[in-house]
Amino acid sequence: MAEVPSKSVSRAQFGSPGLAIGLLVLYAALLMLPLVIAGMAGTRGPEAFARVAAKNFALVATTILFMQAVLAARIKQICRHYGLDMVLRFHKAMAVLAVTLLIAHPVLLSLGSGSWRLLTSLDMPWPIWFGRTALVLLLIQGITSLWQRQLLDFQVWRKLHNIAPVILVLGFVHSWIVGDDLESPMMRVLWVVLMGASVTAYTLHKFVWPMTRKSKLWTVVSVKPETHSVWTLEFEPPEGVEPLQHAPGQFNFLTLYRGDERYDGEEHHFTISSSPLQGQTHTSTIKSSGDFTSTIGATKPGDQVAIQGPYGSFSYVLDRPSSKYLFIAGGIGITPLMAMLRHMRDTAADVDVTLIHANNTQDDIVFRDELDEMVDGDAPRLKVVHVLDKEEWEGVTGHVTRTLIADVASEDLADYEIYVCGPPVMMEKIYRMVLRMGAREARLHSERFWL
């Protein structure tokens, strides 16, 4: 039996549904606040409905933009209630809403005043040009974010996203100078407070916290090849820093410092593949799948790493307890599921787990020996089915199908808590398939390795 658990992992440690709802209500109230102040301030004269709508849209949209930096700052007190991926999806959805409202803003103003000069004339005062420039930059940012994978390399997109503060400053100055509503002292106070919150969140996230992390670098203590293209890196905290407290399945951000000019300082997400009960160290298991990860095997014990985390909500300990689990992994998508299995083993969990692990060839199967050992153990009661799609062998070949799931788990998945992590196409297919097999959506959990 593995080492006795020294610390427990509980749902409460990682978030509260009450606070999650409370924060959402607070956010909605904050968006409404400028409208309430505008209504009370009496700075607007009688005007066409379209102009009123235009101004309201701008107030709400600018408030959303102020809050975007707060949402993107990975503030643990916020993220732990939802999971960072959910917060970032919300950030994206709110950006789309803000851009839509801001596109409508000049159109409605023009409609309300019966003149299209605001949209067509070059002869406009500079604060209007500030607003126009902010809108164009926002559109560029919106389009490159929605279609990042098609348009730009991830790291280039990430750098481009750094124009956000410029957009915010332009929007702030524009609204401060031309907005009737900003004549109200109360609105000015609100605007300064929101801008302050935004600048603070951005500065902490981009400068202060990275510097703090860099002053307390962790050490790579081992680099273990798992397959021809996958390595497990083990990290030890610096003197005086606690080991990472995480739920099995969560991920962290790693920034390696290996004396490599090209990649030192480049941050990437990686799942924590070890059990939370491992002790002082933790691991990430990384597949060579792009320019940075293709250098991962060159990492040496003694190299330094900045670690930010944990984040994410893909963890069986954060969901409702169950006695039956179906795990489906594609390739390196095994890492969060392995962390959960290791935790189940370390806590002698009284559960049944069926793991379907899809790979191209036998050489691509990560953790094969350890999984075999777990199958022979008592807890969890584990069944593992390897599926290969690019090699004929004595096991299952092809793709993960409904028949396979029915054979190894059940035709009816209503009782299962299901966790899926793999390539996008596979995940979408499995999602639809298991729902058709009776899986409950609330019990179906997935982790995406792409943004």
Ligand SMILES: Cc1cc2nc3c(=O)[nH]c(=O)nc-3n(C[C@H](O)[C@H](O)[C@H](O)COP(=O)(O)OP(=O)(O)OC[C@H]3O[C@@H](n4cnc5c(N)ncnc54)[C@H](O)[C@@H]3O)c2cc1C
């Ligand atoms: C929550 C999460 C957990 C992950 N866990 C693991 C894991 O345990 N093991 C593992 O091998 N991989 C994991 N990944 C994927 C890993 O982050 C990317 O494979 C890696 O960042 C690619 O970097 P690259 O420069 O080698 O590849 P690139 O050639 O730059 O890109 C390959 C793909 O990765 C995406 N990508 C690039 N950089 C990043 C980045 N910084 N963050 C997110 N996506 C990026 C790109 O959009 C592209 O689709 C995880 C990703 C996420 C979001």
